[in-house]
Amino acid sequence: MEDEHVSETTQPIQTLPLIPLDGVVVFPYTVVTVPLSEEIEAAAHAAMKEGQLALLVAYRRDAPSDAPLALRLHRIGVVARIEQIGRLPNGAHGMVVRGLVRAELCEQTQDRPYPRFRYIEHHDHTERTDELEQLMTEVHAAIDAVLELRPGIPQEIRNFVRSIDDPGHLADNTGYSPDYTFEERQDLLETLDVVERLRKVLAFYRKQLALMDIQARLRQEVQDAAARQQREFYLRQQLRAIQKELGEDTTEEDELAELREKLEAANLTPAARKEADRELHRLSRMNSASPEYQMVRTYLEWMAELPWNKTTGAPIDIAHTRQVLDEDHYGLHAIKERILEYLAIQQRRQHLMKEERVREPILAFVGPPGVGKTSLGQSIARALGRQFARMSLGGVRDEAELRGFRRTYIGSQPGRLIQELRRAGTSDPVLLLDEIDKLGHDYRGDPAAALLEVLDPEQNDTFTDHYLNVPFDLSKVLFIATANTMDTVPPALRDRMEVIELSGYTGDEKVHIAQRHLIPKQLRANGLRPEEVIFEEEALRILIHDYTREAGVRNLERQIGAVLRKVTRRLVEEPSGAGSTPVRIDGAFVRQALGRPRFFNEARERIDQPGVATGLVWTPSGGDIVFVEASVVEGSRELRLTGQLGDVMRESAEAALTYVRSRAHTLGIDPHFFDRHAIHIHVPGGAVPKDGPSAGITMATALASAATGRLVRDDVAMTGEITLRGRVLPVGGVKEKVLGAHRAGIGTIILPRRNEVDLDDLPSDVREALTFVPVETLDEVLAAALLPHPAATISNLFGATPQETHASEETPHAGVTPGRA
Numbered sequence: 095m096e097d098e099h100v101s102e103t104t105q106p107i108q109t110l111p112l113i114p115l116d117g118v119v120v121f122p123y124t125v126v127t128v129p130l131s132e133e134i135e136a137a138a139h140a141a142m143k144e145g146q147l148a149l150l151v152a153y154r155r156d157a158p159s160d161a162p163l164a165l166r167l168h169r170i171g172v173v174a175r176i177e178q179i180g181r182l183p184n185g186a187h188g189m190v191v192r193g194l195v196r197a198e199l200c201e202q203t204q205d206r207p208y209p210r211f212r213y214i215e216h217h218d219h220t221e222r223t224d225e226l227e228q229l230m231t232e233v234h235a236a237i238d239a240v241l242e243l244r245p246g247i248p249q250e251i252r253n254f255v256r257s258i259d260d261p262g263h264l265a266d267n268t269g270y271s272p273d274y275t276f277e278e279r280q281d282l283l284e285t286l287d288v289v290e291r292l293r294k295v296l297a298f299y300r301k302q303l304a305l306m307d308i309q310a311r312l313r314q315e316v317q318d319a320a321a322r323q324q325r326e327f328y329l330r331q332q333l334r335a336i337q338k339e340l341g342e343d344t345t346e347e348d349e350l351a352e353l354r355e356k357l358e359a360a361n362l363t364p365a366a367r368k369e370a371d372r373e374l375h376r377l378s379r380m381n382s383a384s385p386e387y388q389m390v391r392t393y394l395e396w397m398a399e400l401p402w403n404k405t406t407g408a409p410i411d412i413a414h415t416r417q418v419l420d421e422d423h424y425g426l427h428a429i430k431e432r433i434l435e436y437l438a439i440q441q442r443r444q445h446l447m448k449e450e451r452v453r454e455p456i457l458a459f460v461g462p463p464g465v466g467k468t469s470l471g472q473s474i475a476r477a478l479g480r481q482f483a484r485m486s487l488g489g490v491r492d493e494a495e496l497r498g499f500r501r502t503y504i505g506s507q508p509g510r511l512i513q514e515l516r517r518a519g520t521s522d523p524v525l526l527l528d529e530i531d532k533l534g535h536d537y538r539g540d541p542a543a544a545l546l547e548v549l550d551p552e553q554n555d556t557f558t559d560h561y562l563n564v565p566f567d568l569s570k571v572l573f574i575a576t577a578n579t580m581d582t583v584p585p586a587l588r589d590r591m592e593v594i595e596l597s598g599y600t601g602d603e604k605v606h607i608a609q610r611h612l613i614p615k616q617l618r619a620n621g622l623r624p625e626e627v628i629f630e631e632e633a634l635r636i637l638i639h640d641y642t643r644e645a646g647v648r649n650l651e652r653q654i655g656a657v658l659r660k661v662t663r664r665l666v667e668e669p670s671g672a673g674s675t676p677v678r679i680d681g682a683f684v685r686q687a688l689g690r691p692r693f694f695n696e697a698r699e700r701i702d703q704p705g706v707a708t709g710l711v712w713t714p715s716g717g718d719i720v721f722v723e724a725s726v727v728e729g730s731r732e733l734r735l736t737g738q739l740g741d742v743m744r745e746s747a748e749a750a751l752t753y754v755r756s757r758a759h760t761l762g763i764d765p766h767f768f769d770r771h772a773i774h775i776h777v778p779g780g781a782v783p784k785d786g787p788s789a790g791i792t793m794a795t796a797l798a799s800a801a802t803g804r805l806v807r808d809d810v811a812m813t814g815e816i817t818l819r820g821r822v823l824p825v826g827g828v829k830e831k832v833l834g835a836h837r838a839g840i841g842t843i844i845l846p847r848r849n850e851v852d853l854d855d856l857p858s859d860v861r862e863a864l865t866f867v868p869v870e871t872l873d874e875v876l877a878a879a880l881l882p883h884p885a886a887t888i889s890n891l892f893g894a895t896p897q898e899t900h901a902s903e904e905t906p907h908a909g910v911t912p913g914r915a
């Protein structure tokens with residue numbers, strides 16, 4: 095099938111003298127000088143007489159030397175013309191031969207005085223196909239590229255190779271290349287098919303090119319690295335010289351000595367000492383320019399800077415602690431007592447053996463923002479003479495954030511715990527674990543599990559950070575957790591906490607906190623002296639009620655700061671007035687300084703139509719009021735609920751509807767009203783999901799209001815779960831809810847009778863300021879919450895007959911807003 099490429103053969107018509115070659119391959123078209131050994135002399139001379147022609151064939155390298163000649167020779171050689179016999183430049187005898195055509199040996203016809211062989215000639219036969227042309231181009235390009243890269247190749251040779259147009263000729267000429275081994279040359283000679291021969295040549299040169307490329311790159315890299323090292327060396331020498339000039343000369347030895355000294359002073363644990371010594375030894379044998387040197391140095395610096403055995407805490411003194419807590423915090427009596435109890439127990443437990451100290455709980459302050467969780471932690475630290483450190487766990491999703499990354503990672507560091515301890519500088523600080531309710535977790539490991547280990551006295555004296563890789567004793571740290579809610583804290587962690595709830599402050603408490611703590615703090619922060627300002631209580635109350643609405647005092651403190659900034663500015667702008675009379679901050683000053691109030695009586699504003707009732711909710715940032723809206727439209731019997739309500743809340747809505755329907759007659763609602771109307775209940779409040787059963791009575795009230803057209807009282811708010819039969823069940827979070835309602839300006843609170851006990855927890859001023867309506871049934875709720883129908887009179891207030899209300903039943907959905915009673 096490749097016949098057209100196969101060289102033409104001629105019949106073995108003649109014989110020629112054979113000159114065996116040792117390690118030399120002669121190709122057609124090439125001229126070679128061959129040393130004339132004794133062995134071949136006779137043949138050479140005989141050939142000269144026979145038209146200068148001889149067969150030149152190489153010995154096989156693998157054949158035994160005692161084998162018959164025919165077997166010791168390769169099958170293919172060339173017919174060559176001996177151009178000249180004579181002395182070579184080196185003085186030896188030699189001959190110049192020119193290869194003419196491939197020859198295949200047939201049988202030997204003579205042995206002595208020189209061997210003769212019959213042979214067949216193989217002439218190249220090629221057809222110039224596209225494939226062949228393409229191959230030629232590629233071979234030319236490859237040879238060219240190799241020659242280009244090879245230094246010292248004369249231009250004539252390249253020009254000569256470029257000029258060869260005959261494929262077989264081109265391939266055979268490459269046989270000159272010094273890169274071929276003998277076997278490769280012989281193989282090329284034996285490849286009779288020209289295309290195949292060219293392919294072999296191409297493959298050979300490509301391999302050659304790749305090798306040269308790698309060599310060149312390696313050479314370049316070696317050169318670059320050497321240059322870089324030289325440059326760094328040069329720069330370091332310069333740096334040294336500069337440091338010497340400045341008197342800051344620190345050589346590597348100095349650096350090592352300094353580290354060694356620091357480590358000595360750091361009072362390391364035996365395990366840490368061992369690791370540090372090992373790394374110091376490693377460091378002493380490293381080149382200071384290497385990146386690894388820096389890594390080890392950083393590690394050793396961490397080790398040297400950690401407070402392995404440094405403590406400041408004195409034994410717990412309860413009386414002193416009480417005094418400090420009182421100094422720093424107004425009120426919070428029950429909370430302070432619990433803190434003192436906890437510390438007293440800690441004091442006792444300190445003497446216990448490690449095995450007995452298992453399952454010690456951790457203090458957890460839980461409550462809305464700004465109620466003093468952080469500042470209580472700071473006070474405790476102050477009272478115990480310990481450092482205070484704080485670590486926010488909000489959004490920590492990765493265990494490695496707490497425990498660090500192994501040193502093998504580039505740029506690795508110890509975890510947050512170790513970092514905070516270094517910052518604290520002692521091993522017994524009060525460490526506030528902030529926002530444990532916002533701890534995350536994902537595929538990289540559960541940080542809560544790591545935290546559990548940290549908090550477990552059984553394990554935390556050998557806490558191992560991945561970066562340090564030696565145990566660090568955390569057992570002397572006083573951990574305090576803070577959270578807005580315990581609901582989202584993983585149960586295993588929750589079990590370890592002694593929860594102390596801070597529910598928020600009343601207006602009066604806030605006034606006191608402001609007068610005693612926040613105003614003095616903000617005066618200092620704004621560069622004011624106490625005698626320069628008179629902060630009137632009226633101004634504080636306006637700030638509390640109209641400019642902030644919060645359980646804590648964080649925004650109040652901010653607003654006080656904002657008001658005082660105006661004072662500072664005024665004093666700076668009008669220095670003449672300063673010092674004479676103090677600046678008086680009253681209500682007018684506040685309004686002028688802060689602009690329009692942010693909060694107002696929202697309930698009055700919202701309840702302008704039937705169908706709206708005020709409920710009470712508990713949120714992680716304190717209690718608050720919420721408005722439940724119900725509307726009825728003519729249509730098929732349907733209940734729609736919107737406002738991101740959870741399943742429990744939806745069920746309560748259904749229970750509310752069922753009950754209101756069952757009381758339609760008493761409430762004066764047309765018995766068929768609910769068959770002809772669709773009901774829609776909506777609880778506004780943005781995108782916040784809401785759930786829980788405590789809005790049951792509020793939904794029922796809103797529904798009853800919408801269906802009867804009677805307005806709900808705007809100074810009333812309520813909370814309570816309902817049953818299908820209209821009973822009101824107790825709910826949670828009453829204290830926070832009541833405080834939230836009080837803040838929002840609500841005067842009357844309807845709550846389940848069984849929650850009345852919770853009112854004992856309320857500050858007395860709040861209890862006195864509010865009216866509580868404890869209820870057991872929904873009828874009682876509606877009686878207290880709904881205003882009489884505009885058309886009704888006082889006498890039939892709660893006993894309206896169907897006829898009396900029927901006439902005006904259509905008003906709400908007819909769009910007429912009944913007037914306020």
Ligand SMILES: Nc1ncnc2c1ncn2[C@@H]1O[C@H](COP(=O)(O)OP(=O)(O)OP(=O)(O)O)[C@@H](O)[C@H]1O
Binds near residue numbers: 465468611
């Ligand atoms: N009872 C109090 N007496 C005096 N100052 C208080 C009291 N409660 C809170 N503060 C002050 O209110 C400010 C806010 O309190 P803090 O930062 O401790 O709140 P927090 O509960 O930790 O809030 P968060 O949950 O947002 O961290 C602080 O300046 C704190 O000193």
